[in-house]
Amino acid sequence: MSKIIEIKNISKEFKVLNRREGLKGSIRDLFSRDYKIVKAVDNISMSIPQGEIVGYLGPNGAGKSTTIKMMTGVLEPTSGEILVNGNVPYKDRTKNAQEIGVVFGQRSQLWWALPLIESFRLLKDIYQIPDDNYNNMISLYKSLVDIEDLLHKPVRQMSLGQRTLSDILAAFLHNPKIVFLDEPTIGLDVSMKSKIRTLIHALNKEKNTTVILTTHDMGDVDALCQRIVIIDKGKMLYDNDIEHLKGFFGSYRTLKVRPAGDIGKQAEELEKELKNLSVSITADEEWISILVNEEKSKVMEVLGTIQKTHDIRDMKLEEISTEEVIKKIYEEGVE
Amino acid sequence: MKLKKYLALTRAGILESFQYRMAMLVMVAGNLLYLTVVYFFWKAVYASAGTSVVNGMTFSDTLIYLVLATALFNFMEMYTVWEIGRNIQSGKIVLDLLKPMRFRSFLFWSYSGTFVTQFFFTFLPTFIIVCIVTNGAVPLGINLLYFAVSVVMAVIINYAIDFMTGTICLYTESIWGINIMKQVIVLLLSGANIPIAFFPDTMKTIVGYLPFKSIYNTPLTILLEKNPDITVVAEALGIQLFWCIALLILSSLFWKISLKKITVNGG
Numbered sequence: 001m002s003k004i005i006e007i008k009n010i011s012k013e014f015k016v017l018n019r020r021e022g023l024k025g026s027i028r029d030l031f032s033r034d035y036k037i038v039k040a041v042d043n044i045s046m047s048i049p050q051g052e053i054v055g056y057l058g059p060n061g062a063g064k065s066t067t068i069k070m071m072t073g074v075l076e077p078t079s080g081e082i083l084v085n086g087n088v089p090y091k092d093r094t095k096n097a098q099e100i101g102v103v104f105g106q107r108s109q110l111w112w113a114l115p116l117i118e119s120f121r122l123l124k125d126i127y128q129i130p131d132d133n134y135n136n137m138i139s140l141y142k143s144l145v146d147i148e149d150l151l152h153k154p155v156r157q158m159s160l161g162q163r164t165l166s167d168i169l170a171a172f173l174h175n176p177k178i179v180f181l182d183e184p185t186i187g188l189d190v191s192m193k194s195k196i197r198t199l200i201h202a203l204n205k206e207k208n209t210t211v212i213l214t215t216h217d218m219g220d221v222d223a224l225c226q227r228i229v230i231i232d233k234g235k236m237l238y239d240n241d242i243e244h245l246k247g248f249f250g251s252y253r254t255l256k257v258r259p260a261g262d263i264g265k266q267a268e269e270l271e272k273e274l275k276n277l278s279v280s281i282t283a284d285e286e287w288i289s290i291l292v293n294e295e296k297s298k299v300m301e302v303l304g305t306i307q308k309t310h311d312i313r314d315m316k317l318e319e320i321s322t323e324e325v326i327k328k329i330y331e332e333g334v335e
Numbered sequence: 336m337k338l339k340k341y342l343a344l345t346r347a348g349i350l351e352s353f354q355y356r357m358a359m360l361v362m363v364a365g366n367l368l369y370l371t372v373v374y375f376f377w378k379a380v381y382a383s384a385g386t387s388v389v390n391g392m393t394f395s396d397t398l399i400y401l402v403l404a405t406a407l408f409n410f411m412e413m414y415t416v417w418e419i420g421r422n423i424q425s426g427k428i429v430l431d432l433l434k435p436m437r438f439r440s441f442l443f444w445s446y447s448g449t450f451v452t453q454f455f456f457t458f459l460p461t462f463i464i465v466c467i468v469t470n471g472a473v474p475l476g477i478n479l480l481y482f483a484v485s486v487v488m489a490v491i492i493n494y495a496i497d498f499m500t501g502t503i504c505l506y507t508e509s510i511w512g513i514n515i516m517k518q519v520i521v522l523l524l525s526g527a528n529i530p531i532a533f534f535p536d537t538m539k540t541i542v543g544y545l546p547f548k549s550i551y552n553t554p555l556t557i558l559l560e561k562n563p564d565i566t567v568v569a570e571a572l573g574i575q576l577f578w579c580i581a582l583l584i585l586s587s588l589f590w591k592i593s594l595k596k597i598t599v600n601g602g
Contacts, residue, residue, distance in 0.1 A: 125343030
C-alpha cells in the first residue's frame with residue numbers, strides 16, 4: 001500500500017510570553033520581552049497508508065491539534081519533513097486542501113443561515129466536483145443515513161448531532177483522500193455517536209478514505225480504529241495496533257461487580273476497603289469496575305475481600321478495556 | 336470553469352442576506368436617523384456661515400454628497416475586520432484556510448453577495464430618490480459610467496485596507512479598538528463624513544497623498560460633476576488604479592508574512 005502521509009521528525013515550537021501576575025505584572029507584560037519556547041510537538045514521525053483509520057490520541061494539550069494543523073498546512077513545522085499526498089502542506093496549502101476534508105468538533109464549515117443542500121451545492125462549486133461524482137456521493141449519503149429531511153433544514157436550526165453529521169458529510173463530499181476528524185463525537189448522545197461511527201466506517205470502506213481521528217471517547221476508537229497513535233506533551237508514546245497495546249497490560253484484569261444498594265456509595269466504600277490491594281476503581285450506572293494487576297494481587301483475593309462486607313448480585317471478569325489502557329498510559333506512560 | 340466557484344459564493348451571500356430580513360429593515364431605519372442628524376447639522380452650519388455657498392458647495396450640494404456617501408458606505412462596508420477578527424478568536428479561520436482557494440479571495444467572494452443586495456436595496460433606491468427630489472441636481476450622463484468604474488476600484492481599495500487591518504488581528508488577537516480606529520480614519524480622511532472641500536488646506540494636501548480619498552471622495556466627485564473634464568476624470572481614475580494595485584500587493588505580502596506567525600486558538 002502506498003503511504004498517503006509521511007512525517008519525519010517534525011517539531012513545532014511556539015514562543016509564549018511569560019505572563020506575570022496581578023495588575024502590576026500585567027502592565028509590565030506590555031513591555032516584556034521575556035519569552036519562553038514551548039515545544040507543542042517534539043520530534044514525531046509516522047507514516048500512514050491510504051485507507052487506514054488511525055486513532056490519534058492524547059490528553060488535552062498533548063499536541064494533537066497542532067500536528068493536525070501541520071498536516072493540513074495551516075501551521076508550518078519548526079523542523080522536520082512532512083508530505084501529505086505528495087505535497088508539502090504549508091507550501092501548497094490550497095492544492096493540499098483539494099485533497100483533504102476536515103471536521104473540527106465544535107466548529108462548522110457549513111453556511112449557517114442556509115439549508116444544508118445549499119452548503120453542499122456551494123462546496124460542489126468550490127471544490128469543482130463533477131456532476132456525476134456529486135450525484136453519486138449524494139445518493140451514497142442517502143443510502144447510509146436518513147438525510148432527506150436534513151437537506152432542507154437551515155444549519156442554524158439543527159441539533160448538535162445533526163450538525164456534526166452534516167459536517168462529516170460535507171467533509172467527504174469532494175471525495176478527499178484524507179479526512180481529519182477532530183473530536184467528531186464530542187457532546188453527542190449515545191445513539192447519535194453510534195450513528196456517526198457507522199457512517200465514518202461505511203465511508204471509509206466505500207471510498208477507501210484515510211481517516212485521522214482524534215477523540216477522547218474510547219468507544220470511537222474501539223468501533224473504528226485498527227491502529228492508534230498516542231502522544232503526550234508533544235512526544236510520541238505509542239504507535240501500533242490496539243491489541244498489541246493491550247498486550248502490555250496482559251496481567252491486568254477488570255473485575256466487574258454489581259452489589260446490592262446504591263452503586264456510587266458502594267464504590268466509595270470499596271475504594272477504602274481495597275486500598276492496600278493496589279487496584280483502581282471506576283463506576284458507571286450498572287457496574288463497579290475494579291482494575292486488578294495480577295502481578296500485585298490476585299483477583300480471587302480482591303473478590304474475597306469484597307464479599308466479606310458486600311452483597312454481590314452479579315459479577316464478571318474481563319480483559320483490560322481500551323479506556324483503561326489509555327488512562328494508564330496517560331498517567332504512567334508505556335514502560 | 337474557474338469563475339464559477341467564486342460566483343457560487345456570491346450566490347450564497349445573496350441567499351444568506353435574504354435570511355436576515357429584519358437586519359435589512361433595521362439598517363434602513365438607522366440610516367434614515369443618521370441622515371436626519373446630518374440634515375440638521377449642516378443646516379446649522381450653513382445658517383451660521385451666513386452665505387449660501389461655503390467652500391464652493393451649496394447646502395443642497397453638501398447634502399446630496401453626504402446622502403450618497405452614506406448610501407455608498409452601506410454598499411461598500413464589508414465588515415472584513417470583524418469577520419477576520421471573529422474567525423481568529425473562534426478558530427474558525429482554520430476551516431476557511433482549508434478551502435481550496437486563497438483566503439483573501441474566499442473572504443471577498445463570500446461577502447460579494449451582500450454587494451448585490453445592498454446595491455439594489457439601499458444604494459439604488461437612495462440614488463433614485465435623490466435624483467427625483469433634487470430634480471436634476473445629479474447629472475445623468477457619461478459620468479455614470481465613470482462612476483461605476485470608480486466604485487469598482489473604490490471597493491477594491493477599501494477591501495485591501497480592511498484586509499490589512501484584519502491581518503493586524505493575527506498579532507493582537509483583539510478586534511474592537513483596531514476596527515474603530517480604522518473606521519474613524521477611513522471615514523474621515525476619505526471624505527465620507529465631511530466633504531474634502533471643507534478640509535483646511537494643509538489637510539487637503541496630506542489627504543491628497545493618501546489612498547483613503549479614492550474610496551469615497553473620488554467616485555462621488557465624479558458622479559456629481561456637472562461638466563466632467565475627461566483629463567480630470569482620467570487622472571482621478573489613474574490615481575485610484577495606482578492605489579488598487581499598490582494596496583493589493585501590499586496586503587497580499589503582509590498577509591503572507593503574517594500567516595507564518597499564526598498561532599490559531601484552541602491548538
